Amino acid sequence: MIENLTPSSVDFPLWQEILDSLASLTRPNFLEALPQLAPLITKFGGVEALGETMAAVEDVSGWWK
Structure with a gap:
């Protein structure tokens, strides 16, 4: 899903939803998405x-480490 997002397609409310969903990722998955x-x-x-x-x-x- 993230790879399909562009700055022009994301408004602030959607950005907040994205950030909320990222909080549930494991550390490796989050670092991969970052x-x-x-x-x-x-x-x-x-x-x-x-x-x-x-x-x-x-x-x-x-x-x-």
Whole structure:
């Protein structure tokens, strides 16, 4: 489903639904889906949000080593 989403096809209410559904994914599945979300993260939060998202993933990944 995520691969079919484009920034022009997703409004904010749908983005909120997507985020809610991502919360139920396992860690590996979430990390697999995350790169496909980059255009949407940028649309709703700007380039700064994308950078902060990646920094958070890097930070948290250190917890599991």
